[in-house]
Amino acid sequence: MNHQALAAIASDRRREILRLLWQTERSAGDLASEFEISWPAISQHLGILKVAGLVRERRDGRHRLYTANPETVGPLKAVLTSMWEADLDRLASHAEAEERGK
Amino acid sequence: MNHQALAAIASDRRREILRLLWQTERSAGDLASEFEISWPAISQHLGILKVAGLVRERRDGRHRLYTANPETVGPLKAVLTSMWEADLDRLASHAEAEERGK
DNA sequence: GGCTTGATGAAGTAGATGCTTAAATACTCC
């Protein structure tokens, strides 16, 4: 565990990315299509996660495939899992509020 | 565990504060004397830690005494301990570098 | 080679963060 890893998972966006990459390997573009922000933004987050050692990159033709690194993410699993649940709750209540606000 | 807690411990300074408060109860001023930054800066960090639920405040006369909240810090203990070690290592190597640089 | 697709790099910007100093509040003691 290092500072960069902690800073990396302190960001909502990067936790979302990490959650997807924990489940399955994905290309940067595939990943970007899940979010409403630009490709370069995703690319920047991936760079931060990579420097922190939380994700691994593998090249396959013109794709770069990313996965969560079990070695480094493993020890954080408990924290991340509880955060992911909190994220989902938060998203749900946000959606409800939007609904009410209409 | 909530977002605020994670953001709170992502800061080097706040982890240092939390480390001191994990060991013993301290007043804000006592705490401030351990650092080279101003009292208000410490107060602001304490406010963030308090909102995150990581520290508790108790008033005693004209002092306000702070402690780490075992309920919320407990689950983070593993992460924090490893970070505290990393912090100490980092400080040590920083000091060495300073020494060499003279 | 030249075009297309997948992805990163570079430069700029708005908003958040960490600090500062100065002013205000809360409590005690006389």
Add this chain to the structure above:
DNA sequence: GGAGTATTTAAGCATCTACTTCATCAAGCC
């Protein structure tokens, strides 16, 4: 109640962060 001490609040500033758009690079296809 007035003075002094402990601490927070307010306002302002510099730096950092997350994002944007535009430019560039790398690999495969014809």
